[in-house]
Amino acid sequence: MIVYIGYITLLLSFVCTIYSIFAARKYIKTKQIKWIDSSSHSAIAVWVLLTLSCMSLVYLLTHGHFEVEYVATVTNITMPSYLKVTALWGGQSGSLLFWSWLMSTYIAITMMRNWQHERDIQPHVITVSMLTLMFFIMLNLFIENPFKLLWIDSTERISSSIIRPPQSTVFTPEDGIGLNPLLRHPGMIIHPPMLYLGFVGFVIPYSFAIGALIVKRQDNMWIRITRRWTLVAWLFLSLGLLLGGRWAYDVLGWGGYWGWDPVEIAAFMPWLTGTAFLHSVIIQEKQEMFKRWNMILIILTYALVIFGTFLTRSGVLSSVHSFAQSSIGPLFFVFISLSFSTSLLLLLRGWNHLQTQKPLTSWMSREGFFLINNMLFMGILTACFWGTIYPLISEIFTGQKITVGPPYYERTTGPQFAALLLLMGIAPLVAWRISTVKRLGYLIWRPTIISLLIPLALILRGVTNLTALLSLWLATLVFCVTLYEFYRGALARQNSSEENFMQSLWELVEKNRRRYGGYIVHLGVVFISIGIIGIEMFQQETQKTISLNESINIGQYSLVYKNLSELPQNDGRFITKATLAIYKNDTFVTNIQPQRDYYIQNQQRMTIPDVYSTLESDLYVLLIDWKPIDTQQATFKIYLNPLINWVWVGGLLFIVGTLIAAWPDKRDDIILKLHSST
Amino acid sequence: MKILQKALGIILILFFSNTNIVLSMDHIPTDDEINNISKDLYCPVCENIPLDACGTQACIQWRNTIGQLLSEGWSPDEIKTHFATQYGIQVLSEPPKTGFHALLWLLPLACLLTGLFILIKTFSSKKPSEHEHPSENKRHTNLNDYHINQIEKDLQQWK
Numbered sequence: 001m002i003v004y005i006g007y008i009t010l011l012l013s014f015v016c017t018i019y020s021i022f023a024a025r026k027y028i029k030t031k032q033i034k035w036i037d038s039s040s041h042s043a044i045a046v047w048v049l050l051t052l053s054c055m056s057l058v059y060l061l062t063h064g065h066f067e068v069e070y071v072a073t074v075t076n077i078t079m080p081s082y083l084k085v086t087a088l089w090g091g092q093s094g095s096l097l098f099w100s101w102l103m104s105t106y107i108a109i110t111m112m113r114n115w116q117h118e119r120d121i122q123p124h125v126i127t128v129s130m131l132t133l134m135f136f137i138m139l140n141l142f143i144e145n146p147f148k149l150l151w152i153d154s155t156e157r158i159s160s161s162i163i164r165p166p167q168s169t170v171f172t173p174e175d176g177i178g179l180n181p182l183l184r185h186p187g188m189i190i191h192p193p194m195l196y197l198g199f200v201g202f203v204i205p206y207s208f209a210i211g212a213l214i215v216k217r218q219d220n221m222w223i224r225i226t227r228r229w230t231l232v233a234w235l236f237l238s239l240g241l242l243l244g245g246r247w248a249y250d251v252l253g254w255g256g257y258w259g260w261d262p263v264e265i266a267a268f269m270p271w272l273t274g275t276a277f278l279h280s281v282i283i284q285e286k287q288e289m290f291k292r293w294n295m296i297l298i299i300l301t302y303a304l305v306i307f308g309t310f311l312t313r314s315g316v317l318s319s320v321h322s323f324a325q326s327s328i329g330p331l332f333f334v335f336i337s338l339s340f341s342t343s344l345l346l347l348l349r350g351w352n353h354l355q356t357q358k359p360l361t362s363w364m365s366r367e368g369f370f371l372i373n374n375m376l377f378m379g380i381l382t383a384c385f386w387g388t389i390y391p392l393i394s395e396i397f398t399g400q401k402i403t404v405g406p407p408y409y410e411r412t413t414g415p416q417f418a419a420l421l422l423l424m425g426i427a428p429l430v431a432w433r434i435s436t437v438k439r440l441g442y443l444i445w446r447p448t449i450i451s452l453l454i455p456l457a458l459i460l461r462g463v464t465n466l467t468a469l470l471s472l473w474l475a476t477l478v479f480c481v482t483l484y485e486f487y488r489g490a491l492a493r494q495n496s497s498e499e500n501f502m503q504s505l506w507e508l509v510e511k512n513r514r515r516y517g518g519y520i521v522h523l524g525v526v527f528i529s530i531g532i533i534g535i536e537m538f539q540q541e542t543q544k545t546i547s548l549n550e551s552i553n554i555g556q557y558s559l560v561y562k563n564l565s566e567l568p569q570n571d572g573r574f575i576t577k578a579t580l581a582i583y584k585n586d587t588f589v590t591n592i593q594p595q596r597d598y599y600i601q602n603q604q605r606m607t608i609p610d611v612y613s614t615l616e617s618d619l620y621v622l623l624i625d626w627k628p629i630d631t632q633q634a635t636f637k638i639y640l641n642p643l644i645n646w647v648w649v650g651g652l653l654f655i656v657g658t659l660i661a662a663w664p665d666k667r668d669d670i671i672l673k674l675h676s677s678t
Numbered sequence: 679m680k681i682l683q684k685a686l687g688i689i690l691i692l693f694f695s696n697t698n699i700v701l702s703m704d705h706i707p708t709d710d711e712i713n714n715i716s717k718d719l720y721c722p723v724c725e726n727i728p729l730d731a732c733g734t735q736a737c738i739q740w741r742n743t744i745g746q747l748l749s750e751g752w753s754p755d756e757i758k759t760h761f762a763t764q765y766g767i768q769v770l771s772e773p774p775k776t777g778f779h780a781l782l783w784l785l786p787l788a789c790l791l792t793g794l795f796i797l798i799k800t801f802s803s804k805k806p807s808e809h810e811h812p813s814e815n816k817r818h819t820n821l822n823d824y825h826i827n828q829i830e831k832d833l834q835q836w837k
Contacts, residue, residue: 149701254731261726363801371800375793383786390782403720404726405771412786543709605733622735635709 003068006056007147010097012102014141016042017134024123024130036119039126047108050101057094057146061087067172069160070094070146072185076178078572083184086407089192091178092313092328099309100136102193103200107133110204110229118221124211132203135335143328170595178572181599181606195240195267199305202270203235205277206302209295213346216353220333223281223294230281231662234274236656239266242651253607255541256343257637257647260409261450266308266386272384273301276377283367286432290367291354292347293374300381306336311388335545362434376420383412410536418474422527423646424522425478428485447480456584468537475529482519482526490517515575517661525563527650533571533641534617543624543633551583555640557619558583563593564626566633574598578623578634582612594623594636615649617642707748710738718771721763728771747778 020379023039057070062084066072074087074094089095107129115122140146148160152171159165204225212222244264245257258264277297283290310332324472362368387404394402423432429443454476455469463469489512490505499507509516544552550559562579570573577595581588590612612619618641716730721740724732728742740761747757761769773779 112681252731254728361801363797368801371797375797379790379793382789386782386785393781394773394779400773401722401766402773402779403726403771404773405718405769405773408716408782413785416790541710541713543713545709607733637709637713640707640714642706663789 001146002056002065003057003147003149006053007058007145009049009053009056010141010147012123013053013100014134014137016046016049017130017137019132020130021127021469022422024126028332029584030164032196036115036122036126039123040115042060042102043111043126043130044108046130046255047101047104050097050104050137054088054097054101057097058085058088061085061094065092066174066176067150067170068146069150072150072176074176074179076176076572078570079184080571081211083179086183086189087179089196090183090188093140093146094584095192095196096136096140096144096145096192098134099196099200100140100255102196103129103133103136103203106200106204106229118225120209120215121211121217121222124214125207125284125337128207132207132339135331139328139331150635152606154623156628157246175601178599178601179600181597181604182251184246184556185251187243187250191240191243191247194236194243195332195462197511198233198237198240199267199270199309200228201236202274202298202301202305204233205230206298209298210343210346213295213350216350216421218291220285220288224532227664230278232657233657234271234278237267237271237274238651238654238658240652241271242648246648249644250609251606253609253611253622255539255622255637255641256535257644260387260406262388263308263312264312265388265409268415269300269388270304272377272381273297273304276374277301278367279370280374283370287358287367289356289358289360291356292351293348295350295354296499297374299340299347303336303340303343306332306339314598364430364437364604366427366430366435369423369430373420373423373609376416376423378412379416380420383409383416386633387412403442417529418471421471421474421478421525424525425474425481428519428522429481437609444481447477447484451480453478461537465537468533471533471537472530475533479523479526482522486516490599513663513665514661516657517657517663520657520660521654522654524650524659527646527653529650531643531647531650533646534646538642540640541638543635543637545625545633552636552638554619554638555617556584557589557640558586559592559619559621559636561634561636570600572599574600576623576626578626578636580621580636582619592619592621596623613645615645619645647672705749705751707745711748712741712744715748716741716759718758719769720771722765723770 020039020042023035023042027035027039027484060068060071061075062081064071064075064077066075068095070091071087074090075084079087081649087094089098090224107126110125110129145162148162149164149166150171150173151159151161151168153159153165153168158171159168164170205222208222208226241264248254248259249257252259257268280290280294280297283292312327313328313332360367360371363372387408390404391402394400425447426440426444431439441477451473455473458469458472486505486508490501491509491534493499493504493508533537540554544553546552546561548561548563551558559582560579560581563578564578565578568653575595575597577593580592580594582592584591592612593611594610595608597608598604599606607622607624609620609622611621618639620639620641622637624635624637712778717728719725719740720727721732721734721737723736724734727737729737729744744757747760752760758770767773775783775784784809
């Protein structure tokens with residue numbers, strides 16, 4: 001019964017998307033308001049129907065309905081309840097349904113806004129967003145249906161379909177296979193939803209942009225309306241990437257957080273264009289420039305979102321993320337080709353209407369620096385995109401399979417990231433329209449001198465790695481310049497008011513949330529950079545087989561192997577856990593317990609690290625192997641990851657900054673209303 | 679005399695090279711030495727996981743082979759080449775920088791240079807007009823005076 005509720009609501013949601021598009025087109029022809037209202041209501045109805053469909057699937061997952069193929073694939077009896085819920089996005093068809101539901105949520109919220117002043121653009125926004133949604137629901141209905149039942153015929157052949165095949169009865173396995181062990185981690189509760197929210201969120205600004213292109217609007221209305229949507233999508237995407245890094249660090253057991261895996265890069269690419277877009281729209285809002293460029297960026301971001309989904313789900317590239325692969329690749333390819341080429345055609349058609357009103361006056365200007373910033377983002381994107389698709393290119397043209405691993409990405413993107421970091425330090429000090437080197441020098445000399453203290457201190461401590469010194473200096477420079485910007489602003493405010501410094505600082509941020517929220521994001525990026533520099537340039541690792549009470553040394557630490565225990569679990573795991581005592585400079589610190597989980601049903605092993613964390617470094621210990629208990633020997637792999645925790649601290653600051661920048665501001669609303677009324 | 683010198687040289691080379699072989703035969707490679715090579719190799723079966731981090735039986739076997747080859751005195755480069763010859767260049771973490779695969783490295787560089795060229799062209803074709811002066815945070819807005827006054831009024835009410 002529940003299966004059919006889920007299926008029928010999914011089917012109805014598909015019908016509603018088609019109707020919504022039809023009604024929007026009808027409004028364009030007739031200009032009768034009833035059609036656009038009906039279209040909008042229909043879009044909201046899609047959300048209601050998809051909510052019911054998702055709830056049905058969650059019910060089936062949590063109540064062990066193993067007669068449903070998807071349930072039998074991603075759950076089993078021993079799995080805890082929270083993992084049964086997260087199994088909604090643990091497989092291809094469920095995650096597609098969840099994806100559609102999230103997208104419908106965004107669209108429904110968009111539909112609830114007051115469209116009175118944007119009636120011309122509304123039907124196009126609905127059409128574009130609903131076409132995207134329709135594509136995903138269609139995949140769910142016709143290719144990856146999560147409500148398919150298992151059937152067994154008289155010859156004991158098991159098949160799956162929604163409708164009963166002739167001479168078959170429902171087949172209910174005693175237990176399911178269960179979720180991929182890699183996905184049985186608390187991080188999986190939140191990482192995929194964040195990433196999906198980031199991905200689908202970009203559909204809204206894209207829809208507005210295409211709407212603006214179709215009606216040939218020359219103003220910045222679509223940018224102002226979608227600014228917050230873009231920030232929200234970007235925030236979720238950033239969070240998704242960050243949580244993905246944390247998940248990899250905790251689960252994959254290779255001592256790192258980012259492996260330049262194709263699917264990681266697939267999620268990173270829209271983030272790059274989205275970040276470039278967020279910077280570039282500021283210029284359009286303030287200077288009426290870069291209109292064409294912003295259109296290109298949002299079209300690229302949308303295309304990369306779909307491309308990323310295609311890469312993850314088609315199995316066209318090998319990846320550690322290949323949890324959800326199927327034969328939907330060709331359809332995705334057609335959809336990407338169609339949507340991208342249509343967007344480009346519309347852009348070409350509206351090219352002249354997007355003429356920039358003001359010329360770029362000088363490279364030594366805020367907008368000039370933003371342009372260089374955008375070029376660097378595009379440079380990194382090109383390197384990432386090319387590296388991701390190159391294995392396919394190689395196979396097509398040379399017949400050779402190849403691997404493009406981290407060395408390529410690190411060499412091609414590293415210098416560009418460093419240049420971006422430098423720009424982050426300089427750009428906030430440069431004035432709009434035109435500035436001078438002398439003026440910049442006057443503003444930057446103090447932060448520069450302070451920032452040089454860090455590399456000097458490191459040199460005195462014996463650090464000789466030039467790249468590391470240069471990178472850390474850059475990070476410190478950005479940190480000092482950003483703090484200096486806060487200080488300058490608060491001081492200026494204090495001088496013109498009766499507030500004390502702290503009050504001035506608070507008011508400064510409160511009254512300029514977007515600017516200072518952005519600066520806080522920059523501070524977050526600085527901390528993340530410090531963490532990355534730490535692990536990339538100073539990571540130490542060692543692997544050794546030792547007997548009981550023997551030790552392994554790494555850095556200032558010494559780890560003594562104490563014991564090994566084998567612990568069968570009730571949830572289908574067999575855990576082998578080692579205990580090691582950590583000593584720092586011969587002083588006992590704590591015990592650490594790396595373990596190996598063996599999932600009996602899946603016959604899969606997971607090496608789970610245990611980590612001793614401080615802000616200075618992480619001591620990351622893996623149990624690699626062990627000899628039978630009587631020989632009492634075990635092999636451990638140990639990483640010393642300096643400064644890694646600054647990545648997560650920076651991530652938190654990043655989120656806080658984005659929230660501040662995205663927080664609703666009455667003044668923005670007033671400007672928007674005034675724009676709409678003209 | 680010269681012949682003697684040459685002969686002595688050859689004897690010394692042979693002596694030391696032989697010593698090296700004997701030493702390397704005795705050398706039991708550490709896990710760290712094996713991992714140093716393993717992290718630059720990918721087995722063709724496991725998906726995008728370097729050999730040093732992969733726990734499959736095939737990868738464990740490969741690491742044993744690396745250990746064996748190291749103990750026989752092979753250099754890291756020779757070992758990588760050996761695996762590439764045996765299983766194809768896909769086992770290397772990066773393809774060779776020669777021939778067709780040079781494209782992998784050249785294209786991003788070419789794109790970056792093109793971007794730089796476009797930027798330079800853009801900047802050089804837009805000279806600052808005479809009425810533009812260096813100014814700090816000069817505000818430009820497309821709102822007219824009426825709108826600005828309206829915003830100011832609303833802000834006053836809001837305060």
